[in-house]
Amino acid sequence: MAENQEYNIRQLLEMGACTNCQACIDVCPAVSAASDGELSAVYRMKGLQELLKQRTGLFRKLFRKKTSSKEDLKHYSDTVFRCTLCGNCQEICPVGIHLKDLWLSLRQDMVHSKSYPKKINMIRDNLAEDHNVFAEDNEERAEWVEDMRDPPDDNYIKDRSDIVYFTGCTAAYFPLAQKIPMALAEIFDRSNVDFTLLGEAEWCCGFPMLWAGLGEMFQEFMEHNLEAVRDKQAKEVVFSCPSCYHMWREHYPREFKISHSTGFLLNLIKKGRIPFVETRHALSLTVTYHDPCDLGRGSRIFEEPREIIRSIPGVKFVELPNTRENCQCCGGGGNLEMVDAKLSADISKRKIREVLDTGAQAVVTSCQQCVRTMTTYVRRNKVDLQVLDITQLVQKALKPEK
Numbered sequence: 001m002a003e004n005q006e007y008n009i010r011q012l013l014e015m016g017a018c019t020n021c022q023a024c025i026d027v028c029p030a031v032s033a034a035s036d037g038e039l040s041a042v043y044r045m046k047g048l049q050e051l052l053k054q055r056t057g058l059f060r061k062l063f064r065k066k067t068s069s070k071e072d073l074k075h076y077s078d079t080v081f082r083c084t085l086c087g088n089c090q091e092i093c094p095v096g097i098h099l100k101d102l103w104l105s106l107r108q109d110m111v112h113s114k115s116y117p118k119k120i121n122m123i124r125d126n127l128a129e130d131h132n133v134f135a136e137d138n139e140e141r142a143e144w145v146e147d148m149r150d151p152p153d154d155n156y157i158k159d160r161s162d163i164v165y166f167t168g169c170t171a172a173y174f175p176l177a178q179k180i181p182m183a184l185a186e187i188f189d190r191s192n193v194d195f196t197l198l199g200e201a202e203w204c205c206g207f208p209m210l211w212a213g214l215g216e217m218f219q220e221f222m223e224h225n226l227e228a229v230r231d232k233q234a235k236e237v238v239f240s241c242p243s244c245y246h247m248w249r250e251h252y253p254r255e256f257k258i259s260h261s262t263g264f265l266l267n268l269i270k271k272g273r274i275p276f277v278e279t280r281h282a283l284s285l286t287v288t289y290h291d292p293c294d295l296g297r298g299s300r301i302f303e304e305p306r307e308i309i310r311s312i313p314g315v316k317f318v319e320l321p322n323t324r325e326n327c328q329c330c331g332g333g334g335n336l337e338m339v340d341a342k343l344s345a346d347i348s349k350r351k352i353r354e355v356l357d358t359g360a361q362a363v364v365t366s367c368q369q370c371v372r373t374m375t376t377y378v379r380r381n382k383v384d385l386q387v388l389d390i391t392q393l394v395q396k397a398l399k400p401e402k
Contacts (some may be wrong), residue, residue, distance in 0.1 A: 168241030242295035282314025332373030
């Protein structure tokens, strides 16, 4: 392997720009939850700088520097993968280092160096064999439709449509998250939006590959998904998963219009196409909003979900103390749950405490994984709190059908 080939010129230059100010330590959810400074961006950056120096032949010759032992490299690699990739460190970095991209390259480096959590092998094998990260039968990707109250005969899989709804792996297979595509499909039906699913032709968007350091697998998945959308003669792809949306936004060619469900639903609301319940039958609910990392910090979508919440009759909205680009991660990102389930739960615990302090009856978000992570914690610990995706909140506010 060529030395340091995982890193581009910008990343190599930015590594030297770190001032060791340690601002990133204060905002890192993993450091706060685990009280472990070795999970911080500062520790990770110092370790990376040392690792790259050891690989440089001239440095080793001049300073007689020994390379890290396998045990040291494994310890360092463990800290690299015990991260949600929330991007808070990048948001606060005073010199503007693109830390999230750097951590993705570092994970790929660890995989190529054969020093990584063994769960990564499971992710790779699942994607290669089943085209989703959970080793589920991909032919069953749209089976959630059958659990709807009144599923259509075609199961929303049509020969062609201008709009494709890209469901995503989590919402397709996890019961806790399947209510989200069910809600969005019902809203589309009630708003007379014609759309199609890809069904088994939908493969993983590729996001878990990058997070797991398996970037070389991505090209095949991207080309397959693009062809599947072309086959539907679609013009627009809609996502309720912010990670899928972010992946298409940043890594797919701009062949189609892409929309996250928050923007798409807000547009329907402004056009008066969503039939909300009459004011006298309005919801009576106080909610707060959790900005998903990939939708907020990652894709800079902050206002659309808040506009939706404020447009729903009877809903009172209160903000979290840490909100928008400063919102604290729920613990569900970065494949952390697969690597360190306890740390993921501890981060979620801190999130739920922050939510409860607002006095809200429900926390609303716009992400299947955030819903799944927070709901899991709430149920296991018997916390009196509703966890809703924004599509579910809109669904609750629909006028009853006659």
